[in-house]
Amino acid sequence: MKILIAEDDELMLRTLEFRLKKDGHQLILARDGREALEKIDQFLPELVITDIMMPYLSGLEVVAALREKDQTPIIMLSAMGQEDIVLEAFRLGADDFITKPFSPNELSVRIKRFMLVHSR
Amino acid sequence: MIFFQALLLFFFGAAAFLIFFMTAYLLIRKKWRKKYAKWDSMIDLLLRKAIFFNESGSSADQPIPVTPRLRVNLENSRFRAQLTKKITAAKKNMSGQAGQNIKKLYLQLDLDTHAIKLIETGKWHLMAVGIQQIGTMELKEHLARIYRFTNNKNELVRAEAQLAVLNLFGFEGLRFLDVITYQLSEWQQMKLLKELSVIPHVNLTGIDKWLKSENASVVVFALKLARNYHHFELYQEIVACLEHLESSVRTQAIYTLTEIYSEDTSKKLLDRVPLEEYNNQLAILKAVKKIGDEADLPRLQGLLNTEDLEMKLSVVRAMASLSQSGMDLLMAWPQSQSYPLKEIITQVKSEIRV
Amino acid sequence: MSWQTIVLDFFTYGLLIYSILLLSCYMFIGGYSIGEIRTYLRKNSFTDYRVLASSTQAPSISILAPAYNEGANIIENVRSLLSINYNNLEVIIINDGSKDDSLEKLISAYDLYKTDFFVNKRIPTKDVLGVYKSRKAVYKKLIIVDKQNGGKADALNVGVNISQNDYIVCIDVDCILEQDALLKLAKPFLEDSKIRVIATGGVIRIANSCIVENGRLVKVNLPKQFLPRVQTLEYIRAFLLGRMAWSRLNGLLLISGAFGAFDRDIVIKCGGYNHNTVGEDMELVVRMRRYMEEQKVPYKVSFIPDPLCWTEAPASFKILGRQRNRWTRGTIETLQLHKVMFFNPKYGRLGMISYPYWFFFEFLAPIVEFLGLLSFVIFVLLGLIHWSFFIGLLLFIFSFGFLYSVFAILMEVLTYNQYKSSKDLLMLIITAFLEPFIFHPFVVWSAIKGNIDLLRKKNSWGEMTRQGFTKKTV
Numbered sequence: 001m002k003i004l005i006a007e008d009d010e011l012m013l014r015t016l017e018f019r020l021k022k023d024g025h026q027l028i029l030a031r032d033g034r035e036a037l038e039k040i041d042q043f044l045p046e047l048v049i050t051d052i053m054m055p056y057l058s059g060l061e062v063v064a065a066l067r068e069k070d071q072t073p074i075i076m077l078s079a080m081g082q083e084d085i086v087l088e089a090f091r092l093g094a095d096d097f098i099t100k101p102f103s104p105n106e107l108s109v110r111i112k113r114f115m116l117v118h119s120r
Numbered sequence: 121m122i123f124f125q126a127l128l129l130f131f132f133g134a135a136a137f138l139i140f141f142m143t144a145y146l147l148i149r150k151k152w153r154k155k156y157a158k159w160d161s162m163i164d165l166l167l168r169k170a171i172f173f174n175e176s177g178s179s180a181d182q183p184i185p186v187t188p189r190l191r192v193n194l195e196n197s198r199f200r201a202q203l204t205k206k207i208t209a210a211k212k213n214m215s216g217q218a219g220q221n222i223k224k225l226y227l228q229l230d231l232d233t234h235a236i237k238l239i240e241t242g243k244w245h246l247m248a249v250g251i252q253q254i255g256t257m258e259l260k261e262h263l264a265r266i267y268r269f270t271n272n273k274n275e276l277v278r279a280e281a282q283l284a285v286l287n288l289f290g291f292e293g294l295r296f297l298d299v300i301t302y303q304l305s306e307w308q309q310m311k312l313l314k315e316l317s318v319i320p321h322v323n324l325t326g327i328d329k330w331l332k333s334e335n336a337s338v339v340v341f342a343l344k345l346a347r348n349y350h351h352f353e354l355y356q357e358i359v360a361c362l363e364h365l366e367s368s369v370r371t372q373a374i375y376t377l378t379e380i381y382s383e384d385t386s387k388k389l390l391d392r393v394p395l396e397e398y399n400n401q402l403a404i405l406k407a408v409k410k411i412g413d414e415a416d417l418p419r420l421q422g423l424l425n426t427e428d429l430e431m432k433l434s435v436v437r438a439m440a441s442l443s444q445s446g447m448d449l450l451m452a453w454p455q456s457q458s459y460p461l462k463e464i465i466t467q468v469k470s471e472i473r474v
Numbered sequence: 475m476s477w478q479t480i481v482l483d484f485f486t487y488g489l490l491i492y493s494i495l496l497l498s499c500y501m502f503i504g505g506y507s508i509g510e511i512r513t514y515l516r517k518n519s520f521t522d523y524r525v526l527a528s529s530t531q532a533p534s535i536s537i538l539a540p541a542y543n544e545g546a547n548i549i550e551n552v553r554s555l556l557s558i559n560y561n562n563l564e565v566i567i568i569n570d571g572s573k574d575d576s577l578e579k580l581i582s583a584y585d586l587y588k589t590d591f592f593v594n595k596r597i598p599t600k601d602v603l604g605v606y607k608s609r610k611a612v613y614k615k616l617i618i619v620d621k622q623n624g625g626k627a628d629a630l631n632v633g634v635n636i637s638q639n640d641y642i643v644c645i646d647v648d649c650i651l652e653q654d655a656l657l658k659l660a661k662p663f664l665e666d667s668k669i670r671v672i673a674t675g676g677v678i679r680i681a682n683s684c685i686v687e688n689g690r691l692v693k694v695n696l697p698k699q700f701l702p703r704v705q706t707l708e709y710i711r712a713f714l715l716g717r718m719a720w721s722r723l724n725g726l727l728l729i730s731g732a733f734g735a736f737d738r739d740i741v742i743k744c745g746g747y748n749h750n751t752v753g754e755d756m757e758l759v760v761r762m763r764r765y766m767e768e769q770k771v772p773y774k775v776s777f778i779p780d781p782l783c784w785t786e787a788p789a790s791f792k793i794l795g796r797q798r799n800r801w802t803r804g805t806i807e808t809l810q811l812h813k814v815m816f817f818n819p820k821y822g823r824l825g826m827i828s829y830p831y832w833f834f835f836e837f838l839a840p841i842v843e844f845l846g847l848l849s850f851v852i853f854v855l856l857g858l859i860h861w862s863f864f865i866g867l868l869l870f871i872f873s874f875g876f877l878y879s880v881f882a883i884l885m886e887v888l889t890y891n892q893y894k895s896s897k898d899l900l901m902l903i904i905t906a907f908l909e910p911f912i913f914h915p916f917v918v919w920s921a922i923k924g925n926i927d928l929l930r931k932k933n934s935w936g937e938m939t940r941q942g943f944t945k946k947t948v
Contacts, residue, residue: 009209009213010164011164011167011168011206011209011210011213012210012213014164014168015167015168015171015210015214015218018168018172019172053524053527053559058559061557064612099318100212100213100214100318101211101212101213101214101215101219101318102213102214102215102216103214103215103216103217103218103219104171104172104214104216104218105216105217105218106216124866124867124869124870125866127870127873127874128866128869128870128873131870131873131874131876131877132873132876132877134877135873135876135877135880138877138880138881138884139880139903141884142880142883142884142887142899143896145887145888146887146896146899245516245517248520252520276516276517276520279520280520303667303668304667305664305665305666305667306531306663306664306665306667307526307661307664307665309531310525310526310529310531310532310664311522311525313529313531314525314529337667368667399739429592429594429596430594430596433592433594460592463590463592464592466590466592467589467590467591467592469590470589470590
């Protein structure tokens with residue numbers, strides 16, 4: 001599956017890339033919100049994983065902009081565990097929410113489940 | 121004249137020295153920056169290896185393979201600082217097996233001894249770094265060493281110690297609230313709540329005691345805990361805080377009662393209005409808007425005559441959103457057809473529509 | 475001893491003592507700021523601003539941006555303000571009776587509709603013609619106010635009246651804010667539980683020659699033109715050394731009009747911005763401080779040394795002259811309005827240190843310098859003093875000024891280091907060397923003109939009112 005990851009922490013980005021590549025996914029990396037939106041237009045990923053706090057455009061804004069166009073599934077990734085942010089993300093159209101700290105393995109499993117649900 | 125010349129020479133000399141110093145500093149830093157970049161990729165590689173350590177089939181008791189080059193670099197304090205920074209950042213972001221592996225690497229490289237050394241320097245900014253590491257890396261064995269810092273005279277040291285204790289013991293760690301004498305700033309309270317929000321919630325005891333603390337900021341914090349974790353059983357104690365001497369405590373009590381309330385809460389809040397200061401009066405009206413019922417309408421109506429327009433607006437908001445009869449009462453009010461009540465009602469009507 | 479030598483001695487020694495006092499002040503400021511910056515940077519490395527960005531407890535902020543005939547860029551400017559990283563925020567744009575199509579442009583770009591908003595005029599202002607909000611959920615933070623023209627102070631007061639939040643941040647609409655500017659500005663309000671923080675000032679840096687994309691600063695460059703470059707140096711000196719030291723003393727008098735956050739409650743209690751002065755930003759801070767001193771409530775004006783706001787500096791002598799002229803008048807008017815505090819122990823540090831410093835070294839400095847230079851030239855021409863003494867004194871002051879600038883540059887390099895290449899730094903040092911010859915005399919002259927304009931305005935005030943009257947009847 002073609003997956004775009006938007007995350008400003010380099011190590012985090014590389015770790016996720018490494019983990020998900022092992023699962024056989026094709027990865028597109030973006031380091032800020034603006035780059036994410038540009039690359040979404042360019043590569044049309046099947047799944048978007050985005051951090052919330054990023055330079056230029058926040059993850060929430062990425063979700064809002066993406067939802068104006070299509071229904072590509074989105075998983076939010078963030079250090080914020082607070083209720084209102086989670087609610088806001090879902091309200092804007094995010095499909096899943098993972099709070100940092102999280103385990104890369106858990107993310108990998110969640111993506112597999114996503115693929116199952118969406119292939120049905 | 122000699123006086124001028126001497127000073128003049130001195131000033132120019134000093135300027136020249138500063139310029140020289142700046143140039144040297146820039147040159148050295150340029151060199152360092154290249155080195156840092158190299159180190160960066162070296163550290164990233166090591167961390168990735170550590171994070172996925174078990175997945176390559178190696179067992180958990182084996183050490184994470186570390187290159188000799190890295191071992192040599194480890195002697196360098198700058199390298200160590202950078203490595204520590206990256207390891208702690210990674211630990212904060214990852215949980216589960218990945219998190220455990222990062223901790224394993226941290227211990228394997230003996231970075232904890234260095235953290236303790238930092239704490240022992242007695243310099244506040246270094247102590248804070250060390251304490252933070254102990255917390256992030258969940259080194260429970262060092263609890264005794266850092267617990268006493270939760271009431272340290274330096275603000276940063278005690279703030280980091282409080283956070284670290286939460287990191288190590290979750291909600292149990294909040295015990296420091298029993299003893300602290302320094303005020304918790306709003307900022308620190310936010311950080312503590314944030315830290316708690318990622319810790320699995322266990323049954324939390326002790327709030328009742330903190331609600332009666334001598335330290336007003338502890339009471340405020342306890343009120344926030346009661347609200348965030350829905351401690352309905354503390355209702356009576358929270359209501360008692362409405363009469364606290366500190367106005368900040370009363371304000372927070374009003375906020376908390378907006379979440380934890382029973383049938384008569386709005387009545388109790390309205391009882392307080394004549395005794396309260398302005399800001400808290402407004403806060404009460406906001407609360408009543410959310411939790412009040414039709415029985416409050418007559419008393420709200422009694423407040424409608426206030427001269428203060430902000431207050432008037434808040435009263436109208438509360439009445440209009442309680443029920444349709446609230447709106448009817450407003451429209452029937454003698455002044456509702458003239459300035460300023462008419463304009464206020466129009467605004468509130470449009471707010472409800474949106 | 476002839477009367478001539480007495481006058482001469484008076485001038486010489488007076489000037490010498492004044493210079494030495496001034497230099498001592500600068501030395502103290504330079505030294506005192508070091509510790510404060512170091513403490514700030516050390517603490518700041520522990521600050522995770524994301525906590526604030528995500529919390530519902532974050533203080534609520536209203537950005538107030540007055541706009542007058544800004545139609546050309548208003549859409550982009552507003553977009554840039556809306557993209558700032560802060561949750562608990564409303565952005566209030568006040569259209570101060572613009573004669574261009576600013577409002578129409580905003581209405582169509584943001585899909586605005588006129589609301590039934592009741593404006594509570596706690597501060598008296600010109601009439602509000604309409605309050606607009608967007609139909610789109612993405613722009614729910616935006617409020618546009620249309621009002622009759624009344625000048626910047628009046629527009630800001632309207633914003634204060636309309637704001638529903640605890641803190642107001644006043645900015646110029648064309649400023650470029652850093653992403654986390656508001657987070658940093660809001661934090662001091664949460665830090666102290668005993669002392670009330672009534673305002674926070676931010677650092678302004680010069681945006682000339684910098685690269686800006688979509689309202690975001692992409693790359694920092696040292697201005698290529700001389701005038702903006704000197705001002706870059708000037709701003710580094712003022713913000714990194716001056717304000718930092720004053721904030722440590724809790725004696726800060728000026729929060730720049732282009733970027734600062736204020737406790738709205740206190741602003742309203744003080745009666746808002748004064749529209750009778752051209753220095754409304756300084757005047758407000760002084761009035762708020764005075765109010766707190768009179769109420770005897772412990773308070774603080776905080777200051778954040780990080781570069782948070784970027785603005786275009788005047789690049790021509792004409793506009794620069796006008797700006798400095800206005801600053802001078804603003805300073806004098808503010809000092810005049812609050813002269814009761816001058817060496818008045820009732821006002822604590824404000825009366826005993828801050829005010830006198832501003833009086834002697836901000837207001838009087840250009841006047842003393844101008845008169846001193848003038849009299850020296852006269853004395854020299856009369857053959858009363860030797861050239862060598864005259865030049866010696868000038869060189870002495872010049873060498874100190876240069877040292878102070880170099881010190882400021884060094885502090886910049888050691889802290890934020892916005893100008894990275896050694897070429898840029900060399901340029902800055904050369905600029906510091908040239909400043910006393912090209913830039914400084916002009917600034918002093920503009921300040922003198924400001925003084926003259928103010929005196930003239932006072933004398934011709936009655937006349938102007940009469941003219942107004944005759945116009946009306948015709």
